[in-house]
Amino acid sequence: MKALITLGLLLVLSGCSTPPLRGTHDLGLVVERATGSVVVIETSQQSRLARIEGLGDLSHAHITYSRDGRYGYVFGRDGGLSKVDLLGQVLVRRIIQSGNAIGGAISQDGRLIVVQNYEPGGIRVFDADTLTLLSEVPSTYAPGKRAKVVGLADLPNQQFVYSLFEAGEIWLTDLSNPLRPITRRFPAGRQPYDAMVTPDGRYYIAGLFGEDALALLDLWNPEQGVRKILAGYGRGESALPVYKMPHLRGWALAGQNVFLPAIGRHEVLVASTLDWQEKARIPVLGQAVFVMAQPDGRQVWVNFAFPDNDKVQVIDVATSSVIRTLEVGKAVLHMEFTPRGEAVWISARDDNRVNVYDTRCFKHLSSLSIHQPSGVFFTHRSSRIGF
């Protein structure tokens, strides 16, 4: 009888310890860069749900999500690839897949995880369920030479596009058969260092460290090759020292225009996606790092490199002017909008806080205590192209 009571208690306990059913559309992860952990958050009540530890070196970490929104794939700087369960609130699996990595992406059908590596250079393809290695594409651009891979983005039709820093090339890999990658190579210009893809997956734009222009590849017509756009954008004519290279991934598409950081200057550039010509320069208070459009394209939010990394400015797209400056906190590193854009979450690393703001009236809604937060990643990335 004692055994049965124990059985009953065990069942009660195991029943209690099962996390309750809940949807995944309002969940996300915040990277705690110093402690190798992530915090599971939810955006409806703006609260913390759990901490998941043991993820290695998370400086410059990136996260993408499974097709069902339940699992986050955390790409660490140390080549670690970790799969965490947001509902079960545990680390499911973890591998060290390279010596030095810089992020990853998930295939359109959700079955493949692709990691971009510095060392050894190239991309590696994993089964999203088991993290088993399926294939790889070494970035061998000349005999014995492998380039660092940057600017990886997923595309429709099981394709991935990425840039090779030392090779000055953009590669387009088709993983329809994940065991036999098919890769096409395109000369891109000197030293592509980061890139982004438009939300429809059509235009891939890489920043060039070694040239004063950007490289544009039209993925509907890749056979036309790379076209240089926005000459004068780049670092060649920098009037100010560059404290931090801006993230191209944070570029903003709003209506027909793209908003991007002017490297080394206190300006945000506006260019038209119709002719890829510069249309305007908007003065801002420092060197922009992330320039991100709200989901409705009505406002663009900008954070800055040191010494202006305690503030965020908001640009009104209709008038191309700054309409608000917010004192967010010490060492602002990243921003993420809720899926429909009513709020923005901003990490302030040296305040050990993530602050949440209403995007309409700029009211401070709440603060979450999180240890040295860097990237903020919500699960709606699961449903979008190019994240």
Added chain:
Amino acid sequence: MKALITLGLLLVLSGCSTPPLRGTHDLGLVVERATGSVVVIETSQQSRLARIEGLGDLSHAHITYSRDGRYGYVFGRDGGLSKVDLLGQVLVRRIIQSGNAIGGAISQDGRLIVVQNYEPGGIRVFDADTLTLLSEVPSTYAPGKRAKVVGLADLPNQQFVYSLFEAGEIWLTDLSNPLRPITRRFPAGRQPYDAMVTPDGRYYIAGLFGEDALALLDLWNPEQGVRKILAGYGRGESALPVYKMPHLRGWALAGQNVFLPAIGRHEVLVASTLDWQEKARIPVLGQAVFVMAQPDGRQVWVNFAFPDNDKVQVIDVATSSVIRTLEVGKAVLHMEFTPRGEAVWISARDDNRVNVYDTRCFKHLSSLSIHQPSGVFFTHRSSRIGF
């Protein structure tokens, strides 16, 4: 001791009957219009999970999703508003909120459900959690006269836009305080019968039954009022009898262009969103009903009114030409793309099937047996504006 065994068994059984944890990003509902039920499906394995019954008259039903993706709100033709739990697989709550309704939407913050009603005419605002009535805006456009409301869409900043058929007006209601709606009225033209909003929530376009043009309201500049566009689009010059008025909600935005059904003709119109002028007409095999762009804007899928309602055609956006005709089944009623567009689900009512196709190679992937399926609605609508 017997009692304890029973207790243990009960716990085991209750443990078993709790649905397992799972993400909500790959879930959806399919309407079974004849039986007042919905089927819960998942798009990763392409399978049925459950049927939920007792939802009343589901002819012309619409579904929107909660902020967390767990709950679907089913708007019935009989004024029924039902909240179903996709994870618990049960009907949570159901009210009859009007005599005759035509769909609804959810607010940007996920807290309000708004229903558009024919009888009595107007919109009603409910708490998304409890379905408690909070307020209403009767569509009283002249003393003692209420119009049928059509074309409701949610907008950023807790706003909703909708059209009044008999009044010939577009109304814009701000529900920042849901107990005190603030409404602005705009003359729109004769008899708006349906409408859509662009994915960024900026442009609202209503079809006019009584005029040969469309009504466009720029919601960034509503004070400029309604502008008539695409004269010659409409029914005024119809050469063929109109078997079914097309759904404007199914219009497709791909790149800079919008694709829309030419009423009464065997054509799909292409218009530029830059100047709202007609650019091309694409011949198709029948009268288009839904004209829907893939998430990547690369292809547009078209279904047809009787007698061509057994087929679907695919338009290549780059060349503006039909590249495929699929024989899908009897009485094709609706289509829905998976969030990143690798597959499309198409309901064939009189075959009692939903057929799933690969959007790249047009391969038939699977068929689900569902009783007289009509609308197919996936949970990623939860994260988007204007659904």
